[in-house]
Amino acid sequence: MLEHDVLVIGAGLAGMRAAIAASANGANTAIISKVHPVRSHSNAAQGGINAALLDRGDDWEDHAYDTIKGSDFLGDQDAIEVMCSSAGRALIDMEHMGVTFNRDDEGKLGTRAFGGQRRARTFYVGDFTGQALLHVMFEQLIKSGVRSYEEWFVTSLIEEEGQVAGVIALEIRTGQLHAIRAKTVIFCTGGCGRLFEPSTNALIVTGDGMALAYNAGAGLMDMEMVQYHPTTLAGSGVLLSEAARGEGAYLRDKDGNRFMERYAPNMMELASRDVVSRAEQTEINAGNGVNGCVFLDCTHLGEALIMEKLSQIREIGIDLAGVDMVREPVPIRPGMHYIMGGIKTDIDGLTSIPGVYAAGECANVSVHGGNRLGANSLLDTIVFGERSGNHAANACRSLNFVDFDEHEVVAREEGRIRDMLERPDNGDRWGAIRQAMGESMVSNVAVFRDEQTIGEAIRDLEGLRERYARVPVQNKNRVFNTDLIFALELGYMLDVADTIAFSALERKESRGANSRTDFPERDDENWLKHIVAKKGEVGPELSYLPVTITKWQPEERKY
């Protein structure tokens, strides 16, 4: 049987960083990914990565405070301290590995301003920072000799007596199922953006790992905290990076007014994302937009700056909306971008299931709370990817492999897949169910939400789940059956969507990205706490956890 001390699921930035760390610590390590590693969504990151460098006169405690305020005081401050105090070293490590960060006129690593932060501390490579980081990390992965299972799709976690024993994965090329034994498993499976339509996320971002961990008994925390990014392109919903506003772009209504003056007079366009998205949505709802959009205006930045620092998003505007941002404002609106919630972990990535870790967007170490600051997510992936890899490798020294009956485990999963393939064609399609789920989530669990809209989403999900139980898989072949993979992914998506909707319904206040029109105020007395969703008999069961406060007391949040 295939066997590894540390098995990392997911080869985005978090996964590769975890695997490299585990391997450097002497563990027999493997990484598994449903797509080739450099096709992971981390590749799409545009704007940059945050770090407070001391030699710039910056201070990690300032970065921590901005992050805590950005989180609307829901982030756990011990975890935020870890992230912000390790950021400088983590960034320089990436530079030493070979990332060619942009430099300023003095030859120092260059920074740009990002939202919700009082200093420019975002390091970047043009507007394709994720690609630069991911490719360098892939080189390091190859160098490390870590075994890589590329285009293998994990379908279940194997547990024996409450301890992780391994995973079952489908080798996509052959259609064969394999059991892989592992002492520890690290989920680095990314977010769940495609539960919403449209979204800025790649089509592969379907929340698989969150659902696998949830189904195995782990808790998903803060799932109501879904980030809508202020600048997604009209129509397709593709992201136009915050880097544009970081470089000085304006937001304007249909008459050319910079409406942020009224919502965040100090930070204007660079207030935190939840604040800017709400401002835009308020203007659009009041009829101050055009076709459901307001405008991102870069025309005053000049062609030279745009070509040097924002060339990719300029091309996106031309190709997908026929608008050249050098010459005219681009129509944009808030769009689903990121999930602050995820698999609850401690600061070493350990979940409530012994031997199971999580890092990156699928995890919730609790550094983002109610709202993530731009460029803190790439930082989260490399800091907590590395920590979980180190911790898992060390834990393996005193762990044994857990036995299980390989034949039986594979046969059971084989049966589940055969049942899906053998369903009669009833005319329904997984694509239709996925689209209906995405549209319901976007309109009902939106920038603004209330009991009635969330209730509608919950009812829609119930109906879609019934359809999902009978939906046919048209392609019966086993070789490269993407029809089957998409159908399996949809099951995970529906599980995660439930946890989002039920958690959003539960939180009866407005904090961070959970803006309830029926409870418009933040209510620290009753709701300064996390909501954790665990799988129950008939849907998510919710409980609470306290927020860890070290030294920054909650206060009113103004930008």
Ligand SMILES: Cc1cc2nc3c(=O)[nH]c(=O)nc-3n(C[C@H](O)[C@H](O)[C@H](O)COP(=O)(O)OP(=O)(O)OC[C@H]3O[C@@H](n4cnc5c(N)ncnc54)[C@H](O)[C@@H]3O)c2cc1C
């Ligand atoms: C367009 C865009 C721009 C962004 N820009 C920025 C930015 O500038 N700065 C910033 O800080 N953040 C940014 N973000 C957010 C950030 O990029 C992501 O949160 C982060 O890259 C996620 O990394 P990850 O390693 O957790 O997951 P991902 O990179 O999404 O990787 C997930 C991995 O899991 C694998 N996987 C998933 N399910 C399975 C399965 N069932 N079986 C096997 N493998 C599986 C996938 O194959 C993939 O390898 C951006 C996000 C988007 C969408």
